[in-house]
Amino acid sequence: MRLEASALAYGYREREIGRDIALDLAGGEVLALLGPNGHGKTTLLKTLLGLLPAKGGTLTLDGRPLAAMSVGERARALAYVPQVHAGTFAFAVSEVVLMGRTARSSLFAAPSGHDRDVVRAMLDRLGIAHLAQRPYTEISGGERQLVMIARALAQEPRYVILDEPTASLDFGNQGKVMNQIRRLAGEGLGVLFTTHDPNQALRYADRAMLLRDGRALASGKARELMTPERLAALYGVAIETVRGEDGKLAFLPG
Numbered sequence: 001m002r003l004e005a006s007a008l009a010y011g012y013r014e015r016e017i018g019r020d021i022a023l024d025l026a027g028g029e030v031l032a033l034l035g036p037n038g039h040g041k042t043t044l045l046k047t048l049l050g051l052l053p054a055k056g057g058t059l060t061l062d063g064r065p066l067a068a069m070s071v072g073e074r075a076r077a078l079a080y081v082p083q084v085h086a087g088t089f090a091f092a093v094s095e096v097v098l099m100g101r102t103a104r105s106s107l108f109a110a111p112s113g114h115d116r117d118v119v120r121a122m123l124d125r126l127g128i129a130h131l132a133q134r135p136y137t138e139i140s141g142g143e144r145q146l147v148m149i150a151r152a153l154a155q156e157p158r159y160v161i162l163d164e165p166t167a168s169l170d171f172g173n174q175g176k177v178m179n180q181i182r183r184l185a186g187e188g189l190g191v192l193f194t195t196h197d198p199n200q201a202l203r204y205a206d207r208a209m210l211l212r213d214g215r216a217l218a219s220g221k222a223r224e225l226m227t228p229e230r231l232a233a234l235y236g237v238a239i240e241t242v243r244g245e246d247g248k249l250a251f252l253p254g
């Protein structure tokens with residue numbers, strides 16, 4: 001099980017955003033993608049998901065070119081948790097999560113008992129079962145983030161790609177979501193997430209890629225890669241390193 005890109009160039013119709021990307025995500029692994037605002041992380045994620053066509057290079061899922069796969073095949077393999085959006089329609093939270101099941105059945109088929117069971121299990125797993133009947137438009141940004149993760153998991157994908165999954169979460173929920181990410185990898189899924197917090201990459205990712213100007217400044221094992229020097233080069237600010245009593249490192253922007 002592998003999502004693989006090599007010499008990947010990506011961007012929008014008239015505008016290249018990044019190039020020369022080599023990326024390899026296996027089942028059971030967590031990969032973190034870091035980089036300054038506007039340097040091409042979301043655009044890369046959309047390309048890896050097949051939502052934007054690659055502008056060059058190769059992109060394969062389990063050895064098959066992603067571009068040759070049908071929308072349904074891609075949806076059964078890859079789930080996307082986008083940056084939180086407000087939502088326009090007042091669907092109940094459980095209905096929003098149920099939408100994730102359309103990757104596994106026809107859009108027009110009535111949901112089965114099993115579909116409903118999966119939805120309940122995912123709501124429980126994210127600790128949001130109490131929100132099931134609430135309108136999606138009337139819950140908080142952090143709650144919406146958890147609903148979007150539950151929806152992605154309801155797809156029962158092999159890979160989950162999350163764009164800043166903890167951006168609007170309180171401190172406690174940040175930890176819960178990051179622990180869920182590790183648990184998913186423990187269950188054999190390949191997980192890719194973007195973050196603005198190098199400490200999350202350090203603590204929860206196996207590997208990391210530092211993206212600047214659409215190019216990989218560096219990539220490799222998260223613990224070896226994340227040095228104050230590299231982070232300073234990535235973000236263009238001095239980085240302070242703190243060490244806890246347990247010897248664990250953390251970084252602060254200087």
Ligand SMILES: Nc1ncnc2c1ncn2[C@@H]1O[C@H](COP(=O)(O)OP(=O)(O)OP(=O)(O)O)[C@@H](O)[C@H]1O
Binds near residue numbers: 012036
């Ligand atoms: N639909 C679009 N058409 C053309 N350019 C776009 C489009 N969407 C985004 N861009 C541009 O692509 C570049 C990369 O944006 P992207 O959203 O991938 O960055 P990012 O690293 O995810 O940023 P952030 O950390 O702020 O979320 C930016 O210059 C952005 O303005």
